[in-house]
Amino acid sequence: MSRKAAAQLGTSLAVLAFCLAASAKAETFTVFDPPNALETFTYAINGAGAIAGFYVTDSEHAHGFVRAPDGTITSFDPPNATITQPLAIDDQGRICGRWTNSHRSHEHGFVREADGTIAVFDPPRAKQTFPVGFDSEGNIVGFFSERLVKGRGFLRAPDGSFTVFDAPDALVTAVASVNGAGEITGEDLVRNVGSHGFIREPDGTFTLFDAPGSNETMGIGINADGAVTGIYDDADGNEHGFVRDPGGTVTTFDPRRSTDTQPRAINARGAVVGSYADANGASHGFLRKPGGHIVTIDAPGAVATQATAINADGTVTGYFKDATGLFHGFAWTK
Numbered sequence: 001m002s003r004k005a006a007a008q009l010g011t012s013l014a015v016l017a018f019c020l021a022a023s024a025k026a027e028t029f030t031v032f033d034p035p036n037a038l039e040t041f042t043y044a045i046n047g048a049g050a051i052a053g054f055y056v057t058d059s060e061h062a063h064g065f066v067r068a069p070d071g072t073i074t075s076f077d078p079p080n081a082t083i084t085q086p087l088a089i090d091d092q093g094r095i096c097g098r099w100t101n102s103h104r105s106h107e108h109g110f111v112r113e114a115d116g117t118i119a120v121f122d123p124p125r126a127k128q129t130f131p132v133g134f135d136s137e138g139n140i141v142g143f144f145s146e147r148l149v150k151g152r153g154f155l156r157a158p159d160g161s162f163t164v165f166d167a168p169d170a171l172v173t174a175v176a177s178v179n180g181a182g183e184i185t186g187e188d189l190v191r192n193v194g195s196h197g198f199i200r201e202p203d204g205t206f207t208l209f210d211a212p213g214s215n216e217t218m219g220i221g222i223n224a225d226g227a228v229t230g231i232y233d234d235a236d237g238n239e240h241g242f243v244r245d246p247g248g249t250v251t252t253f254d255p256r257r258s259t260d261t262q263p264r265a266i267n268a269r270g271a272v273v274g275s276y277a278d279a280n281g282a283s284h285g286f287l288r289k290p291g292g293h294i295v296t297i298d299a300p301g302a303v304a305t306q307a308t309a310i311n312a313d314g315t316v317t318g319y320f321k322d323a324t325g326l327f328h329g330f331a332w333t334k
Contacts, residue, residue: 030330031299032067032071033329043309044086045309045315050089052088062085064084066086066112083100085097096142106127132177135178135182136181141155150171167198167206170188170190180224183200194215197230199226212250220265220274223267224268225268228243228244238260241253255276255286261276263288272287273287273308273316273318297318302320314333
């Protein structure tokens with residue numbers, strides 16, 4: 001990027017920040033980027049409002065960051081990492097995610113403690129490791145691929161030991177989220193059948209479920225009560241959202257004008273956030289309130305918005321693309 005373009009971008013962001021501060025009382029948008037960031041992507045927020053994600057400095061390097069509730073941003077990387085991708089942050093400030101080095105042939109897991117210390121890990125025989133979250137006991141949950149198996153679930157205990165699990169009869173077990181009680185949701189893939197959503201209880205028992213009319217169902221987020229949000233594909237390959245309540249009732253939904261709906265997270269109150277595409281292919285964020293009302297989230301001046309996480313207080317984080325084609329992080333409340 002030229003100095004002139006960078007200056008213009010900085011001016012645009014300053015104007016944007018001013019406009020957001022002066023916008024209607026009904027909502028507040030805060031835009032941020034770590035120092036030296038070319039682009040910023042956010043994926044997780046905890047109860048205190050700390051946000052975790054990564055930022056890109058060039059085509060070869062991406063770094064993890066945590067943004068404190070006061071706006072202070074701290075960057076970090078596991079040793080020898082060239083790409084660091086945080087995916088979850090718990091209420092103790094622990095962060096987990098994946099990283100790779102310059103060879104990029106193997107993605108590994110990491111956990112960053114609240115004091116900044118980082119441990120790297122892989123389940124036995126793992127070729128690719130994808131940590132996705134923490135339960136209240138400090139266990140890290142995710143999935144990994146082996147040489148012959150594309151997805152198996154894992155639970156890594158605080159002492160570093162692993163429990164490996166598979167959904168019943170599944171060729172692939174893809175874990176997406178865990179709640180504090182240790183209930184896990186995700187998607188299985190069964191030969192000649194397609195995929196189902198699942199909930200794995202802490203005792204290891206599985207419940208499989210499907211959204212009505214779905215070809216494939218994927219659990220994406222699970223809250224403290226065991227309510228699950230996720231995505232299902234219809235016969236035409238279009239994606240829709242759903243919420244499965246703790247009793248097993250599945251409610252499907254789409255924002256108005258959506259052609260593809262992708263929920264990403266559900267908070268303790270049952271509010272769901274995600275993104276959807278309109279008929280023109282433009283991406284918008286959304287908030288689905290517990291009663292079912294859906295609000296569109298678009299950063300001012302954005303050409304695409306992705307809402308990725310929500311905490312119990314209703315603060316939403318995500319990222320958006322500006323008119324120059326670059327991505328920035330945001331926090332939003334309504």
